[in-house]
């Protein structure tokens with residue numbers, strides 16, 4: 658059974674249909690990339706899944722349970738965590754305090770908070786060094802690590818990332834994406850939205866290409882990476898930052 662199963666999702670902004678029947682699936686441990694140009698509907702898809710937007714129709718299931726109409730904070734408790742576009746961390750709180758907020762559902766269990774935080778620090782040692790630093794004073798890459806770390810504090814079964822490499826240097830982008838591979842390696846299903854198709858396909862297992870609210874192509878990441886239509890539309894002009902082997906896809 659897929660950990661996340663989205664079927665025929667339709668989402669409107671007023672009278673405008675932003676998603677015209679999106680279907681996708683993610684299995685435990687899988688990285689599923691969602692590609693598409695600006696305005697295609699990638700962010701809308703993630704926002705609908707995490708309960709921030711209510712779909713007009715369609716079904717969304719996490720571990721077999723329907724998420725449609727469920728409040729966003731309840732959805733987090735059901736195992737789905739969303740790192741939004743532009744990493745909304747709390748600048749005037751410390752790294753540590755931001756992580757605590759990510760664990761608010763288990764705030765009465767300090768042992769669990771401590772355990773999960775240790776897991777985040779293992780994944781991102783730089784955050785451990787800076788745990789008492791105000792989040793607003795972190796570099797862009799460190800802020801992205803913190804946003805991901807905060808999402809991991811709820812111990813999600815499904816982690817959704819909206820353009821995690823945006824604005825990062827190629828080296829940092831590669832390091833963040835390598836960590837995403839590590840997270841999936843622990844059994845989490847990852848939905849990865851990326852404008853940089855080359856990097857996304859290098860670490861993903863499979864991918865969906867969205868154009869104006871519809872899935873126009875889907876398949877194994879390696880197959881899509883060599884697809885002429887994908888190359889023409891999404892892989893032209895991007896700088897290659899890593900091969901699959903370099904990004905640790907197979908380990």
Ligand SMILES: Nc1ncnc2c1ncn2[C@@H]1O[C@H](COP(=O)(O)OP(=O)(O)O)[C@@H](O)[C@H]1O
Pocket residue numbers: 670675693694695696697698699700701702
């Ligand atoms: N809050 C909003 N109100 C109205 N239209 C929106 C809103 N957010 C996004 N849209 C429109 O929905 C479409 C999909 O947007 P979005 O999901 O943000 O695309 P992407 O993340 O792929 O760039 C675009 O045409 C965009 O202009």
Ligand SMILES: [Mg+2]
Pocket residue numbers: 699700701742
């Ligand atoms: Mg977007």
